[in-house]
Amino acid sequence: MFVHNKQLQYTVRVATPNPGLANLMLEQFGGAQGELAAAMRYFTQGLAEDDAGRKDLLMDIATEELSHLEIIGSIIGMLNKGAKGQMAEGVEEEADLYRSLTDNGNDSHITSLLYGGGTPLINSGGVPWTSAYIDTIGEPTADLRSNIAAEARAKIVYERLINVTDDPGIKDALIFLMTREIAHQKSFEKALHSIQPNFPQGKLPGKAEYANIYYDLSQGEENIRGPWNEGAEWQFVDHPQPAVDGGDGRATVQLADRDFQVVQQMASRTLSNPLSNPVTGADLGSDIANQQHH
Amino acid sequence: MFVHNKQLQYTVRVATPNPGLANLMLEQFGGAQGELAAAMRYFTQGLAEDDAGRKDLLMDIATEELSHLEIIGSIIGMLNKGAKGQMAEGVEEEADLYRSLTDNGNDSHITSLLYGGGTPLINSGGVPWTSAYIDTIGEPTADLRSNIAAEARAKIVYERLINVTDDPGIKDALIFLMTREIAHQKSFEKALHSIQPNFPQGKLPGKAEYANIYYDLSQGEENIRGPWNEGAEWQFVDHPQPAVDGGDGRATVQLADRDFQVVQQMASRTLSNPLSNPVTGADLGSDIANQQHH
Amino acid sequence: MFVHNKQLQYTVRVATPNPGLANLMLEQFGGAQGELAAAMRYFTQGLAEDDAGRKDLLMDIATEELSHLEIIGSIIGMLNKGAKGQMAEGVEEEADLYRSLTDNGNDSHITSLLYGGGTPLINSGGVPWTSAYIDTIGEPTADLRSNIAAEARAKIVYERLINVTDDPGIKDALIFLMTREIAHQKSFEKALHSIQPNFPQGKLPGKAEYANIYYDLSQGEENIRGPWNEGAEWQFVDHPQPAVDGGDGRATVQLADRDFQVVQQMASRTLSNPLSNPVTGADLGSDIANQQHH
């Protein structure tokens, strides 16, 4: 069960409203790497996790991400103060209104003010949040790797947001949020390492003869190699050929008996026509047919 | 530039058509962890990558994933052989047609036969592929972590698909594909480690006082801890409080002068009414208003 | 700030796993009327709400809906117990596996097991959750009406889910959840009525001459009227005509000077051709052109 405290996890101090900046901040509210995505990622994993320790970890961090969602949403709300009213009131001349609304930032926020009035769950480009952003697969070591990567990406977006504002209060809150992503990333790394072995994830091992091959499929003059394809453990295939299994490289199906019969039926029978006055291309579309034939 | 070879990278042998199974295979064709997602993930990263070695790595694997997309698509095409014709022809009784089409698997494939006729870029539930599945962020170490996780997830989906079929030819091809994901995952791990330091990714460090804290936000009787929140490097906060910055935990904005004026204007002025015969709730909606007031 | 308690708001007792039923329950987890939609609807409204009382109301209910999301997700997790493992292991014959997975319910859940392994944020048809489900507009009386309607719809979906299961523990939890929707609906009704006047919502009144008209635009023999279009307050227009404003019913634009010049320029000038060897339909596509002309 969740409980809410009216105080934010981190105090939000905004120097001055700035709807253009509000819009950029939406990236971490309703964007792909945003706090809702993070919260729902860990929450859904936590629900399905059987291990009590990891379940607890996931619920702890899911709850914190919800609290972060509240912080970033509060920043957006403060940055939009006034702008919402201006749009509702039309207190200025048309040109002035646009200028005041589009100052400093991209202008998708006009859309967000038009239809949401403040803090809609969209990204900075106006795209609605979708759970397609969440890549939970239901296998702990795969999911922990996904979580590590998700925290890494979120850290980068916060870094970019910190760089597009001069407001010290916002910068301060964003640095807190960014730092927490680093801490979460570290927790997930630790949790992954605590499961041994964790590679390859899942139950089926790979097939040995294909597991150490590197296919050099992008060809040309320069061929800069690195630890990802050179050294004793790699078999580097210079000019990869198709049909590595030794087959003919085709896709074939051995038709079952029943299907052969269907095919034969099709060849021999006349379609029992469901139409009273059949019209064919020959008479109906003669004009077009003629144009297109010769 | 891409070039195509009419032979597949791996020979596809399907024992017998099975449209229900075809549908499940769509998960790796047009699904979130499927081969298009993989190919486009690495291809878009490769386009923006400045490092020649990593660019090459990304293009090599992107190209292989396109070749895998072709393999899995060919399996689906073979499994649908006959079924497409049956739907087009209506050669059987209605009930028989359904039975033959829904045998062994979930029946979303009827939709795919209805509107796509074979190999649409949808997942096994019929959902169209979206680039929202791709989480490229444009920072190498974050993206490599995303790639490692993506390969881990794809490996799991292949494992599940291997488990839902008895067809030896399909099993064989899927094991090849699964093994290649393992190899790719290993390459991306190596590439990540070759960048040092790689944590935290990006340019801004975190703020020290929040970087080692673990907030125990999910509370209750059991509290099972692990390396993700215990040990010297962690500061475990038992009952986290709001406003960790020492502020008041509120969101406030210091209104700029201009905005104060706007607010005052709003208070004092009368809206220059753009309507000829203004109608208010009082007269227009009196009936409803009455119903709702008392 | 949010805090989580490891105990659920309502105890979940599932008699036996049933992945088909789990899938139907997804409708209230990741569906349009589900608990995430409810929680995010009130949470985003609460963030932007200036009135302290209504902000509190919205946050109270948003928090409860998150707790409901956890309940319904826990039911789904329990119903999928075993099924997830079976898909991962392939312990049964292919046909048996399908039978056990598709028993009692629709089979989109195979997809959810394939790619999510348990509790993905999708609806019962496999469609990812989208914030397009949330219709917050940022005006309190409009939003409260939206909330009343949303609770009404959620109540109906719970009713349908209660009717598709015989499991007493699930029925019991669903009745709790359904009842809470009724309570929330009542709270939102009260909050709407506490704002007076609340109709028409917003600041601009309507134009009197069009506010009481009912246009009978669907015509035919039967014309059953009711309080929505009959009585003293309605002006019933039997055969509505276009151009009710008395104009000509056309769309016209009075081109500004600058645009007239552009049009004249277009007529007189020769396009400065950016191509070295221009190819036109006449020579390039002669074959097709001929086919298509006569």
Next chain:
Amino acid sequence: MFVHNKQLQYTVRVATPNPGLANLMLEQFGGAQGELAAAMRYFTQGLAEDDAGRKDLLMDIATEELSHLEIIGSIIGMLNKGAKGQMAEGVEEEADLYRSLTDNGNDSHITSLLYGGGTPLINSGGVPWTSAYIDTIGEPTADLRSNIAAEARAKIVYERLINVTDDPGIKDALIFLMTREIAHQKSFEKALHSIQPNFPQGKLPGKAEYANIYYDLSQGEENIRGPWNEGAEWQFVDHPQPAVDGGDGRATVQLADRDFQVVQQMASRTLSNPLSNPVTGADLGSDIANQQHH
């Protein structure tokens, strides 16, 4: 059956082309609260409605909303006059073209000109229209509540659009459209009240012990109450506890016999390995494993 009249329901007079403004108007063409959403909402309800009077009401208003869609689309078309041609022709210098196109409004319309050339079914932020905007549930009193709310929201968006333009002809047409939403809202209110009882909607009543409780889940210093949670009819729960049913607040499943056997099987058996040369994390990923273990 529908019939179309070439005259618009309301005459559209546009003073001067303004592609930026055209773009904002898209909100009511292809946006969430726009006229297509309205028309399809009532049309789909009308198709499924059994009551002849309400069916007629729904079809009357659906038809009017289609006529409104035509009005707003015509405004957009007029506002884009010239701009479409300029983009097609490239008659100006690059910088001038941008300036002329982005004047007065947000610039997503460049996208709409690029790919749609005028009146695409997108919102003012470029997001394609989706039927996820329509929340019809198939129960009359719930749907009528949804309709009341939808009209309330649409009224607000029209109000905002009226405020962002100075063009008197456009203002005039928008006021007509806004007023009609008010009239429709009133009709739907009347229709809802004509069904008695209408609360709670559906067939199942709620469970008495949970129907009048208000859970104060958002806690903190201020606690401003109102008619939504105070008074004789409410039971206000100050510090809500989990497991309100008196259970243990856990999610449990009583595994059926068959599943117990599966679990036992899993524990005892050796997976019949489908691979010829199994490769495990131990040998394949030894390098990575080592890095990750210690």
Next chain:
Amino acid sequence: MFVHNKQLQYTVRVATPNPGLANLMLEQFGGAQGELAAAMRYFTQGLAEDDAGRKDLLMDIATEELSHLEIIGSIIGMLNKGAKGQMAEGVEEEADLYRSLTDNGNDSHITSLLYGGGTPLINSGGVPWTSAYIDTIGEPTADLRSNIAAEARAKIVYERLINVTDDPGIKDALIFLMTREIAHQKSFEKALHSIQPNFPQGKLPGKAEYANIYYDLSQGEENIRGPWNEGAEWQFVDHPQPAVDGGDGRATVQLADRDFQVVQQMASRTLSNPLSNPVTGADLGSDIANQQHH
């Protein structure tokens, strides 16, 4: 302006309810090739069309497609008669309810009954309708080609639907709808041919040296040629090479002065650090870093 007639354009006679079949019919209601897509395709083109004759053509057919949407929606409504009530009432045993609902067809319709109760704007797989299905580009000859293709596809889907039902009344109505698509396709062909020249569409001609080349990019043993790449008008390139422009086949940018300065700045300066206590990978993530370095 639109007007509606309560009679359908074509009488709908359904022999017996069949919710599974209803679901398949959704493909032409809310699917990619369905009647809403058709109606909106022509309607949006008509709004932006300047030529009075073609505008009329587009509005005539748009209006007919709306009437078809009503026909197919009515079929779906009739096929769902009873099923909606059964789900609402739970009048049968759980297993019986499922059996009765899933009989004859795919079972996504359970979802549509759950959340829509009858005729939602989704395809037969449950995917919400999106205007991404509409490919209007705002150039008459391109759009007419799109319309011809759209009618061709719709004709095929109707053909498949006719083949999956034995109900004579439904078959009859579907054949009417299918035939009308043929008629529309013919009208659009005629309209396209009436614009001369119509190839290449638009204003810019192609560049002669690349307009008649056929690149044989898919290579292998078999090379079956046809009129699409053989004959005097084609220049068949057997082994296509990159950089056909004679350049170096690389992507380069000549950095403007300002950017060079930025790059130099980056190299020389020290980031003015916005953090009080900077934490780097070296101290913060030392544990992880160590694990990952060696």
Next chain:
Amino acid sequence: MFVHNKQLQYTVRVATPNPGLANLMLEQFGGAQGELAAAMRYFTQGLAEDDAGRKDLLMDIATEELSHLEIIGSIIGMLNKGAKGQMAEGVEEEADLYRSLTDNGNDSHITSLLYGGGTPLINSGGVPWTSAYIDTIGEPTADLRSNIAAEARAKIVYERLINVTDDPGIKDALIFLMTREIAHQKSFEKALHSIQPNFPQGKLPGKAEYANIYYDLSQGEENIRGPWNEGAEWQFVDHPQPAVDGGDGRATVQLADRDFQVVQQMASRTLSNPLSNPVTGADLGSDIANQQHH
């Protein structure tokens, strides 16, 4: 199998970075008419095509479109050079950064830099690519018509992009790409004509009595006719009436016996109530009910 060559098919020369222009170019990278849509359209058709010649054609062109995707993506990458770094570094003052980023073009690219860092698969408005753009239906003559139309649309978008830039190197590459669309369109035309008859596509002919009718459903003063509805082959219906089949224009279902029983059951029985303390609108919502009744 695919192979990649590190050289592009066409050399990309960009004069100077311009992130605003980069954003517009996204339309052909991740937009509806872009190169990914083209490549996937032909690739999926090729996989399912049985005719060896057409399969080869489709794979040849699919492969070329992938090479075009690489060209357009490389242009975008070059245009974003520097901008990505500026956002990551925050080297300029806030206002300067915005100005430099939003210069010349629409500003959705700030979003693409924020979350993608360069070349995300989105359109110029920031909308993620979706396979809903692909309209493959699995019938060769319908699909070839779709391909012809798709090439026609892509040609127009390239034309518009050529017109919005003055950069000679970009113009040059775009003209190459545009010309190749013309060549592909011609190939698909030839392939369509090589299948005879090709109209109407599919197997079922239309019904003669409805195939030559033109319904004049958009009525009003002007009625400009053309070859699409006049001449001997058309039967022009001036004032179309409903129920063209001679029926009653209603939708009816002949309820099967079983359903009649269900209806009777509903009427007579008392719902076996699953609730312990049933609460109805009468007591629970009395307050609201009262407000709404009178």
